[in-house]
Amino acid sequence: MSVLASQELATVDWTAPWLAPYVAMGQGAATQVGAGASSAQALNAASASQAPLVQFVPQSDLPAGEAYESYIFHSGCCPTREGLHDFFNGLAWLQFPQTKRRLNQLHVAQIAQTGIQPVRGPARDGLTVFDENAAFLQAPDALWDALAAKDWQRLFVDLRPLWAQAHLVIFGHALMEKLVSPRKAITAHVYRAQVAIDSIANLDAWMAADLSADKLAAKPFAHLPVLGVPGWWPANEDPAFYDDASVFRLPKQVLHVGDLPVPS
Incomplete structure (x- = not known):
């Protein structure tokens, strides 16, 4: 069990309205992490009542040099680090399994076309x-x-x-x-x-x-x-x-030639 993961999950307010779709599985899994389970173990236990599309495994199971998305596609296993980021990723897999699988399929198809590039192209950028x-x-x-x-x-x-x-x-x-x-x-x-x-x-x-x-x-x-x-x-x-205009920003204005100042 990761002490960091347990401490981070203890700060989650499961009554927040944006977490409503996830509270049933998420709160129980967070409790298991607090009791000593790894995030992968807790997420697998949370999915035990359904037919999950992936199994959660420790990040160390990801083979060196293999792309994360490719590994999920070929193995059916999702490498999971300790911490909020991967814990919530796991909850998304449990609540939206078909959407997550579709995203994985699209990622792998893009990797097959272009390989792993230093900069993602428009499709992989949009997927991410x-x-x-x-x-x-x-x-x-x-x-x-x-x-x-x-x-x-x-x-x-x-x-x-x-x-x-x-x-x-x-x-x-x-x-x-x-x-x-x-x-x-x-x-x-x-x-x-x-x-x-x-x-x-x-x-x-x-x-x-x-x-x-x-x-x-x-x-x-x-x-x-x-x-x-x-x-x-x-x-x-x-x-x-x-x-607050720093948050609720106005749309960018498109300047046309007629809007430009006339040189004096």
Whole structure:
């Protein structure tokens, strides 16, 4: 057991709204780590009631020189370090197994095409951003349009009642890790879910079918400071919360030739 992992997991607030999809398995697994289990052991125990798509193994099982994604694809084993990052990655595998498997398949297909490059290409970059920092939003068109336009006043103040019809689900394990210590600036890459989020299983199945390398290479994300979501942070009950332009940034302006100053 890693003392560091146990100490880090002890700081997780499992009542946080963004962890709602993960609390049942996550809190139990965290308790096992606190009692002496490794993260891999605890995650395997949490998945014992289902037919998991991967088994969690210590990071040391990853053969030297083999790519992480390739090893998962060929072995069905997910190397797991001690700490919050890989613990949350494991929870994502347990809650979104089809989506995680699809991402793994897409990574391996890209590796087969281009090999391991010093700099990821657009597809692998998009896959990584999605895996690490994505959130899924099912919402009325008016909310999505305001989010895409970064019209924060409309999104969070004028249309605030519409959030009762929206569902936001955190997926990225790095995003979950950052939210253990909430800060106003923490921002998700939001992927629009074109399906009713009536269950995580339905969302998982739809997402796995929808994802493609070309789609993710185009970075189809909207940027959302997640603590601005109504009900997710007490301070955002005050409309002035959204006046912080360092967090709720205006969209970049596109300059046209006619907008440029005329030389004197």
